[in-house]
Structure formats: C-alpha cells, structure tokens
Amino acid sequence: xxxxxxxxxxxxxxxxxxxxxxxxxxxxxxxxxxxxxxxxxxxxxxxxxxxxxxxxxxxxxxxxxxxxxxxxxxxxxxxxxxxxxxxxxxxxxxxxxxxxxxxxxxxxxxxxxxxxxxxxxxxxxxxxxxxxxxxxxxxxxxxxxxxxxxxxxxxxxxxxxxxxxxxxxxxxxxxxxxxxxxxxxxxxxxxxxxxxxxxxxxxxxx
Numbered sequence: 001x002x003x004x005x006x007x008x009x010x011x012x013x014x015x016x017x018x019x020x021x022x023x024x025x026x027x028x029x030x031x032x033x034x035x036x037x038x039x040x041x042x043x044x045x046x047x048x049x050x051x052x053x054x055x056x057x058x059x060x061x062x063x064x065x066x067x068x069x070x071x072x073x074x075x076x077x078x079x080x081x082x083x084x085x086x087x088x089x090x091x092x093x094x095x096x097x098x099x100x101x102x103x104x105x106x107x108x109x110x111x112x113x114x115x116x117x118x119x120x121x122x123x124x125x126x127x128x129x130x131x132x133x134x135x136x137x138x139x140x141x142x143x144x145x146x147x148x149x150x151x152x153x154x155x156x157x158x159x160x161x162x163x164x165x166x167x168x169x170x171x172x173x174x175x176x177x178x179x180x181x182x183x184x185x186x187x188x189x190x191x192x193x194x195x196x197x198x199x200x201x202x203x204x205x206x
Contacts, residue, residue: 001100001101001102001202002098002099002100002102003102003103003119003201004097004098004102004103004105004115004117004118004119004120005019005023005028005102005103005104005105005118005119005120005121005122005197006097006105006106006110006114006115006121006122006176007019007022007104007105007106007122007123007124007193008107008108008109008110008111008112008122008124008173008176009106009108009122009123009124009170010125010126010131010155010158010162010170011073011131011135011155011158011159012126012132012134012135012138012155013124013126013131013181014124014126014134014181014189015106015122015124016032016034016106017186017190018106018124018179018181018186018189018190019032019104019105019106020032020104021193022104022190022193022197023104025194026102026104027101027102028102028103028104029096029099029103029104030103030104030105030106031093031097031103031104031105031106032106032107033089033093033105033106033107033108033110033114034076034107034108035062036057036062036092036093037076037077037079037089038067038072038073038076039057039061039062039067040053040054040057040061040079040085041073041074041075041076041077041078042061042064042066042072042075042076043057043061044075044078044079045072045075050082050084050085051082051084051085051088053079054079054085054088054089055088057089057092068142069144070144070146070151070154073154073158074158077161078161080108080162080165080167081161081166081167082167083166083167086168090113090114093105093107093110093114093115094114097110097114097115108162108168108170109168109169109170111123111172111173111175111176112168112171112173113168116173119200119201120177120196120200121173121176121177122176122177122179122193122196123172123173123176123177123179124179124181124189124193125178125179125180125181126180127182128155128156128159130181131155132148132151132152132155133148135151136148136151139151179192
C-alpha cells in the first residue's frame with residue numbers, strides 16, 4: 001500500500017512529535033524533512049558550498065547530534081531558501097513519500113510542494129508565545145544558554161523568512177486540515193491527528 005501523510009507547520013508547533021507518533025501508530029515510515037535541511041545547514045557552517053552539501057548528503061549526516069542547535073536551525077532556514085538546494089533534496093523526499101507501506105513526512109512545504117497528492121495533509125500550528133516557550137524549555141533542558149526573548153525573536157525571524165521566501169513558502173495547503181496545538185496536550189493533538197488519518201484510509205472491501 002502506498003499512503004502518504006504530509007504534515008507541515010512552523011517550528012515548535014508539535015509536528016515532529018505528532019508525525020513520529022502517527023507513523024508509529026500505523027506502522028508507516030517517518031521522515032523529518034527538516035533534518036535534511038538542518039544537515040545541509042550544518043555542513044555549510046563547516047565550510048561547504050550549499051548546493052554541493054545538499055547533493056552529497058548521506059544518512060550519516062541525519063544522525064549528527066548537533067542538528068538541533070539554534071545556529072544550525074538558522075543556517076538550515078537560509079539554505080532552504082536557495083532553489084538549487086531545494087531541487088537537490090526534493091527528489092529524495094518524493095521517493096520516500098511513495099514508498100511501499102506508507103510514509104509520514106513532516107516539514108514546511110510537504111503538502112504544497114513535495115506531496116501535493118498526499119492522501120492526508122495536516123498543518124500543525126500554535127501561537128508564537130506558546131511555541132517560543134516550548135522551544136525555550138527544550139533548549140534550556142539540554143543546557144543551551146538561551147533567553148525567552150531571544151528564542152521568541154529567532155522563532156519569529158525564521159517564520160518570516162520561511163513564509164516569505166520565493167521558493168516553496170510555508171503556507172497551509174488549500175486542502176490541509178488545520179491542527180492548532182496551542183491549547184492541546186500532546187496526547188490530544190496526536191489523537192486528533194490519528195483520527196484524521198484513519199478517516200482517510202481506504203476501508204476494507206473498497
């Protein structure tokens with residue numbers, strides 16, 4: 001069976017956790033597409049040219065332990081705005097999406113660019129303040145020296161860049177189901193996402 005779930009949304013809205021849990025629930029493969037861009041961004045920080053970094057990306061790059069830092073996130077957002085970088089990574093994502101057995105992909109342009117024919121599209125969002133607090137607590141717990149004000153500023157800058165870029169801006173697909181997690185626990189958000197996917201799956205005998 002080929003069945004694609006596309007989950008988009010801004011940073012710290014919960015889409016990564018929701019995507020992983022949905023994939024585990026249905027036994028689908030999961031790809032955090034942000035890691036592809038973060039891994040490219042990390043190689044650019046190390047001195048590589050963006051396009052060659054994207055074209056030579058390998059699975060080991062996605063397993064690096066430093067991909068969640070704020071510095072790498074900013075670099076990832078910048079390289080993602082380069083059309084040649086996006087082109088080098090789009091084909092990989094499209095192949096993953098139509099793999100046998102089902103796939104969940106999460107990112108910023110999955111429903112609008114990568115998987116326009118996805119059987120399910122979700123756009124996971126939350127208010128700026130809620131997302132900034134979540135990211136602040138996450139980074140603080142890992143020992144990063146950050147402030148709430150700094151995290152909020154970085155988050156808003158990244159949102160602005162991601163939503164205004166010429167190549168594949170971050171916007172909800174017209175047929176995406178909006179999932180606002182501002183007032184939801186992660187369990188409630190996952191439950192709603194699973195219900196949406198289940199409703200779209202082919203029924204036995206059809």
